[in-house]
Amino acid sequence: xxxxxxxxxxxxxxxxxxxxxxxxxxxxxxxxxGIWLFLASEVMLFGALFSSLILLRTGxxxxxxxxxxxxxxxxTLNTFILILSSVTVVLAWSHLRLGNxxxxxxxxxxxxxxxxxxxxxxxxxxxxxxxxxxxxxTNNFLAIYFTMTGLHGLHILGGVIVFLYFLGxxxxxxxKEPQRYTNRIEVAGLYWHFVDLVWIFLFxxxxxM
Amino acid sequence: MTDPIAAVEPAVDVHEHAGAGDSQAxxxxxxxxxxxxxxxxxxxxxxxxxxxxTVGVFYLFHPAVHTAIIIALIIAxxxxxxxxxxxxxxxxxxxxxxxxxxxxxxxxxxxxxxxVSHHANPFGx
Numbered sequence: 001x002x003x004x005x006x007x008x009x010x011x012x013x014x015x016x017x018x019x020x021x022x023x024x025x026x027x028x029x030x031x032x033x034g035i036w037l038f039l040a041s042e043v044m045l046f047g048a049l050f051s052s053l054i055l056l057r058t059g060x061x062x063x064x065x066x067x068x069x070x071x072x073x074x075x076t077l078n079t080f081i082l083i084l085s086s087v088t089v090v091l092a093w094s095h096l097r098l099g100n101x102x103x104x105x106x107x108x109x110x111x112x113x114x115x116x117x118x119x120x121x122x123x124x125x126x127x128x129x130x131x132x133x134x135x136x137x138t139n140n141f142l143a144i145y146f147t148m149t150g151l152h153g154l155h156i157l158g159g160v161i162v163f164l165y166f167l168g169x170x171x172x173x174x175x176k177e178p179q180r181y182t183n184r185i186e187v188a189g190l191y192w193h194f195v196d197l198v199w200i201f202l203f204x205x206x207x208x209m
Numbered sequence: 210m211t212d213p214i215a216a217v218e219p220a221v222d223v224h225e226h227a228g229a230g231d232s233q234a235x236x237x238x239x240x241x242x243x244x245x246x247x248x249x250x251x252x253x254x255x256x257x258x259x260x261x262x263t264v265g266v267f268y269l270f271h272p273a274v275h276t277a278i279i280i281a282l283i284i285a286x287x288x289x290x291x292x293x294x295x296x297x298x299x300x301x302x303x304x305x306x307x308x309x310x311x312x313x314x315x316x317x318x319x320x321x322x323x324x325v326s327h328h329a330n331p332f333g334x
Contacts, residue, residue, distance in 0.1 A: 026303060026305045027303040027304075027305070028303055028305065028306070033305065033306075036306050036309050036310075037309060040309050040310070040312070040313040043313050043317055044313070044316060044317065044320065047316075047317045047320045047321070048320060050320075050321070051320045051321055051323055051324055054321065054324040055323070055324035058324060059324075067267070072264065072267075076260065076264050079260050080257060080260060083253060083256045083257060083260065084253070086253075086256075086292060086296050087249055087250065087252075087253040087296070090249050090296050091246060091249060094242050094243075094245060094246045094249070097237070097242050098239055098242055098243075189296075190297055193292055193293070193296045193297045194297075196292055196296075197289055197292050197293060200285050200288045200289055200292065201282075201285050201289065203263075203285075204263055204281035204282070204284070204285055205281070208263070208264070208267050208277060208281055209274065209277055209278055209281065
């Protein structure tokens with residue numbers, strides 16, 4: 001029997017299998033397979049928006065050029081910041097694998113700081129667009145621009161919440177289950193790299209074309 | 210001030226599961242992990258250079274729209290390969306993940322070809 005219950009302090013505590021050790025059939029622990037299935041659904045979510053962008057653009061008689069009015073310098077800076085955050089999260093995971101929680105937490109904190117800088121820059125961009133009278137309702141380009149970058153920004157915000165949890169209350173797991181905690185950072189990191197990956201394509205398509 | 214969480218010694222050595230089967234977290238020695246970290250930094254530098262190249266080509270050469278699209282997508286694809294291959298360690302993953310991704314790619318291609326099919330046979334024609 002994979003799962004078994006045992007009494008602990010008067011409570012029946014269910015032990016979930018394959019939280020740390022990989023399943024024999026997949027070779028993966030549960031969360032890792034789970035995050036890849038989730039990322040597959042995310043590919044379809046953003047894929048639908050990319051498909052919409054192609055449809056709108058190819059069907060339009062004229063199409064605004066993002067580089068004529070969007071802030072390319074700030075977007076380029078944000079691209080560097082996201083890439084930096086990707087490397088900090090993978091370094092955090094590496095240090096945890098080495099058993100070094102302190103350095104792991106430093107790199108997770110760096111990731112959160114990068115993410116917050118990204119969001120602040122994005123807020124500056126949005127407020128500038130609004131002040132210039134450019135809103136999602138203005139034209140199809142701005143509608144898809146705000147939808148895609150807004151959805152991406154929400155993903156960044158979600159990642160920040162997850163990393164803050166692992167820096168705070170979630171870090172208690174390290175004391176009893178360091179490998180499981182390390183796996184959780186790996187899974188959160190996979191999500192984070194995907195968010196970076198989406199931006200890598202959003203940036204040139206929306207800003208430079 | 211000592212961090213109460215960091216001060217706790219791990220109850221289980223994070224490497225004691227060596228040989229348990231997972232591709233990344235369990236198999237590698239500290240030396241291998243440090244070598245991986247150097248690779249991550251090299252990939253980071255590569256991504257930075259490619260980002261600069263994306264913007265640099267645009268500003269320096271002012272390519273035509275079609276050329277810009279092709280160049281930008283090629284560079285973005287290389288960057289995507291670096292992130293997925295090294296940071297998400299897809300270059301050395303389990304078969305089940307490749308299976309999930311192959312299915313995803315098939316559906317993604319279908320999604321991307323929907324606009325093309327629309328223009329080939331628009332509604333109402």
